[in-house]
Amino acid sequence: MVSVAFINPLSDEGRQIVREMGNLDLFREDNAKLIDLVIHTRLQDISEEFIPHNYVDLAVKRLEWYIRKKNDPNFNYNKYSFLFNYDITRFDVISFYLLCQAVGVKFGPNSRESRAMVESQGKLMQSRLSEFSRIDREDLIKKILDSLLSDEKVKWTFFEDILSSRKLKLEDLVMDHGDIILNREDFIESFSSKIEHRDPDKIYNMMIGDKVKELIMNRMIMQKTEDYIYKVQQKSKREIEPNPLLLELAEKVSTVLSESFPSYGHKVGGNGEIKAAPLNPNAFPPCVKLVLEGMKSGGRNDAIILFFTPFVSYARLYPDIFRKNVTVKVSDVDPNLSVVQNEILPLIYGAAEQCTPPLFDDQPQEKININAKLGFGMHAVVELKHEGESIWYTPMSCEKVKLHLPSLCKPDKTCKRIGNPLSYYIRKLWESDETNGNPEGNED
Amino acid sequence: MDENHFLKPASTEERRLYYREEWNIEDIPDFIKNSVDKREFGFDHLGRGPNDRYRVFRSLDLLRKFLRYRTPFAAYSSVAFYEKPQRRDGWIKSEVVFDVDAKDIPLRKCNCEGVCDVCLNQAREIVCSLMDILKGDLGLNDIHVIYSGRGYHLRVLDESVMKVNSDVRGQIVKYIIGAEVPQSEYGSDGVTYKLEHFSLPFGYPQVFTERVKYAILHLTESTEMDGVNNKLLKDVIKYREFINNDEWGLFRGKVGPIRYQRLIKSIASLNMGWVDAKVSIDLKRILRLPSSLHSMVSMKCMEVNNLENFDPFQDAVPRFVYERK
Numbered sequence: 001m002v003s004v005a006f007i008n009p010l011s012d013e014g015r016q017i018v019r020e021m022g023n024l025d026l027f028r029e030d031n032a033k034l035i036d037l038v039i040h041t042r043l044q045d046i047s048e049e050f051i052p053h054n055y056v057d058l059a060v061k062r063l064e065w066y067i068r069k070k071n072d073p074n075f076n077y078n079k080y081s082f083l084f085n086y087d088i089t090r091f092d093v094i095s096f097y098l099l100c101q102a103v104g105v106k107f108g109p110n111s112r113e114s115r116a117m118v119e120s121q122g123k124l125m126q127s128r129l130s131e132f133s134r135i136d137r138e139d140l141i142k143k144i145l146d147s148l149l150s151d152e153k154v155k156w157t158f159f160e161d162i163l164s165s166r167k168l169k170l171e172d173l174v175m176d177h178g179d180i181i182l183n184r185e186d187f188i189e190s191f192s193s194k195i196e197h198r199d200p201d202k203i204y205n206m207m208i209g210d211k212v213k214e215l216i217m218n219r220m221i222m223q224k225t226e227d228y229i230y231k232v233q234q235k236s237k238r239e240i241e242p243n244p245l246l247l248e249l250a251e252k253v254s255t256v257l258s259e260s261f262p263s264y265g266h267k268v269g270g271n272g273e274i275k276a277a278p279l280n281p282n283a284f285p286p287c288v289k290l291v292l293e294g295m296k297s298g299g300r301n302d303a304i305i306l307f308f309t310p311f312v313s314y315a316r317l318y319p320d321i322f323r324k325n326v327t328v329k330v331s332d333v334d335p336n337l338s339v340v341q342n343e344i345l346p347l348i349y350g351a352a353e354q355c356t357p358p359l360f361d362d363q364p365q366e367k368i369n370i371n372a373k374l375g376f377g378m379h380a381v382v383e384l385k386h387e388g389e390s391i392w393y394t395p396m397s398c399e400k401v402k403l404h405l406p407s408l409c410k411p412d413k414t415c416k417r418i419g420n421p422l423s424y425y426i427r428k429l430w431e432s433d434e435t436n437g438n439p440e441g442n443e444d
Numbered sequence: 445m446d447e448n449h450f451l452k453p454a455s456t457e458e459r460r461l462y463y464r465e466e467w468n469i470e471d472i473p474d475f476i477k478n479s480v481d482k483r484e485f486g487f488d489h490l491g492r493g494p495n496d497r498y499r500v501f502r503s504l505d506l507l508r509k510f511l512r513y514r515t516p517f518a519a520y521s522s523v524a525f526y527e528k529p530q531r532r533d534g535w536i537k538s539e540v541v542f543d544v545d546a547k548d549i550p551l552r553k554c555n556c557e558g559v560c561d562v563c564l565n566q567a568r569e570i571v572c573s574l575m576d577i578l579k580g581d582l583g584l585n586d587i588h589v590i591y592s593g594r595g596y597h598l599r600v601l602d603e604s605v606m607k608v609n610s611d612v613r614g615q616i617v618k619y620i621i622g623a624e625v626p627q628s629e630y631g632s633d634g635v636t637y638k639l640e641h642f643s644l645p646f647g648y649p650q651v652f653t654e655r656v657k658y659a660i661l662h663l664t665e666s667t668e669m670d671g672v673n674n675k676l677l678k679d680v681i682k683y684r685e686f687i688n689n690d691e692w693g694l695f696r697g698k699v700g701p702i703r704y705q706r707l708i709k710s711i712a713s714l715n716m717g718w719v720d721a722k723v724s725i726d727l728k729r730i731l732r733l734p735s736s737l738h739s740m741v742s743m744k745c746m747e748v749n750n751l752e753n754f755d756p757f758q759d760a761v762p763r764f765v766y767e768r769k
Contacts (some may be wrong), residue, residue, distance in 0.1 A: 403618075
């Protein structure tokens with residue numbers, strides 16, 4: 001009998017497993033039972049280097065599976081077969097909590113480590129479920145959903161958190177007067193009279209069936225994982241010193257993620273860092289190119305001030321902002337503001353001049369707004385003494401661009417794979433370096 | 445009455461006439477009157493935008509006196525409720541709003557410069573269809589329709605959505621206007637089936653189908669759409685009678701499946717223009733105050749109780765317009 005904790009470590013069963021465990025220091029000691037289970041997993045590659053010997057090893061392998069599967073074209077599934085052996089549930093649950101705590105203590109919920117942890121949990125649940133027979137899968141999903149959803153009828157607003165984090169899209173749900181339709185009976189009652197020439201039962205299986213239930217279950221657990229990491233972080237702030245084992249694991253998590261980071265040609269440093277470099281307009285995304293061609297009255301202000309200013313400033317000075325997940329000031333990367341004065345502001349003013357009518361002709365005060373978005377407060381001149389009076393705005397995501405400036409969003413093929421115009425720029429730089437034969441990350 | 449008297453800016457004297465002789469504090473809808481001390485008010489005194497912000501009125505009577513004596517060019521109140529509205533601090537919740545501006549909607553039936561009865565009526569049609577989705581799909585019922593003077597504001601006050609953040613509001617906008625092409629491949633028992641949006645008469649596919657239908661039926665030969673060339677546009681117009689009869693399969697067959705995909709992708713992008721999404725995702729927006737005067741067009745901004753029969757040129761014209769010579 002499969003435990004629901006194998007899919008949802010945050011379930012009551014999962015929490016019970018954690019409660020029964022002893023002190024954290026035992027988790028780095030070799031565990032003969034774990035090793036035995038791994039070695040005897042069907043199809044498992046038993047080379048010594050792939051065998052997790054203890055809970056910490058297992059936690060690292062858990063994340064490594066996701067990262068390698070995502071990035072390594074030669075990924076070997078058999079190295080990680082043990083992750084799909086439900087006999088390891090007790091070990092797996094503990095390693096899940098260890099990972100969440102390590103990430104929460106060291107990096108917090110708004111970090112790439114947290115994102116990777118949450119996404120890995122989502123993918124692992126999905127892959128594990130796909131290994132079960134249909135009946136077992138349905139049974140597990142039903143049990144888990146019953147515990148996650150308190151009522152028979154669930155309003156879409158119940159999923160506010162997962163909608164907000166875009167783990168789920170409203171379009172993914174089938175709704176009737178605010179209720180999410182999950183059960184066959186509800187579906188037939190609500191929609192069978194509208195369906196012509198097709199069997200409503202079949203339509204239910206296709207559109208909802210287990211698919212939507214599994215999606216909702218998956219996204220809810222991902223959200224709960226994120227929430228748990230947040231709680232750990234909040235709790236750790238009240239503690240004097242985190243357990244060294246968690247910090248040690250956090251270091252290992254960081255290493256796993258760094259190894260996976262792709263090289264971006266000559267702008268990439270030894271640790272995967274993307275360095276600042278003069279702008280390459282050929283790598284700009286279509287939305288930025290449209291702004292440079294000139295905006296018409298109506299969208300001018302938002303396009304130049306909210307969209308273009310953050311984009312060019314970060315692309316030029318700190319393209320790594322989203323990976324680093326830190327708060328920076330312009331002067332941290334441009335100490336005497338020479339790049340701002342000589343490159344960034346002229347480029348922004350040039351784009352403003354291209355507008356119809358030119359933006360500053362009728363709204364000269366917008367120059368002050370530009371300075372504010374660079375972090376220099378509401379002042380006519382960019383000066384170090386005013387830095388910090390406002391924040392340096394980070395570039396708008398594609399999602400925000402679509403809502404704020406829909407006329408700018410003319411996606412090309414590259415856009416499909418990215419969620420922020422700045423990521424587009426970095427990817428294009430990387431692709432252009434690859435084409436130019438400088439894939440090794442050497443400095444020019 | 446001569447049509448030239450309509451939609452002209454109001455003079456200072458006309459504003460004074462309006463606020464002192466026609467306007468009544470009771471014309472402000474209850475949903476604002478009941479929360480006047482929680483909202484920020486903003487005013488435009490000179491016709492250069494609402495520069496007089498952060499205004500607060502502890503009672504309706506103070507608001508009444510302010511409007512009577514200052515007779516502003518435009519008056520606004522926040523969609524947000526605050527603990528300290530004078531500082532826009534202590535955000536409690538915000539109405540979810542949708543702004544349909546007749547002058548900005550795509551595929552306008554008219555070619556007027558600003559607004560006219562044709563595009564205002566088109567805006568009204570769009571509001572009706574948005575309301576259907578808000579109610580039928582999302583189960584929202586506390587919805588107020590406001591005629592803004594140049595279009596409509598849909599203001600949703602269901603408690604279940606008033607605390608949601610900008611990201612969720614963005615998702616609501618995209619759902620109700622059909623901003624994404626729905627998936628067309630569905631799996632069941634290991635088999636993948638292809639089902640176009642028009643085969644599914646419920647949920648988001650139906651929303652999208654309605655939007656595509658509306659767009660196709662309102663295309664003209666001069667419409668410019670990304671990814672839709674003249675040949676495709678002509679073919680769409682040539683065969684759109686099939687759409688009118690809900691014969692989608694025949695229409696798709698005539699246009700060709702690849703070109704059909706290109707068409708609906710372009711319409712999904714165009715759909716972003718039906719409402720001003722910036723307004724919907726802004727938690728601290730100020731909106732024109734119902735009952736106030738839209739001085740640029742001399743129209744009353746007012747709550748609409750019966751949208752089906754509402755005619756702004758009958759119901760929202762201040763008396764002073766009829767007295768113009």
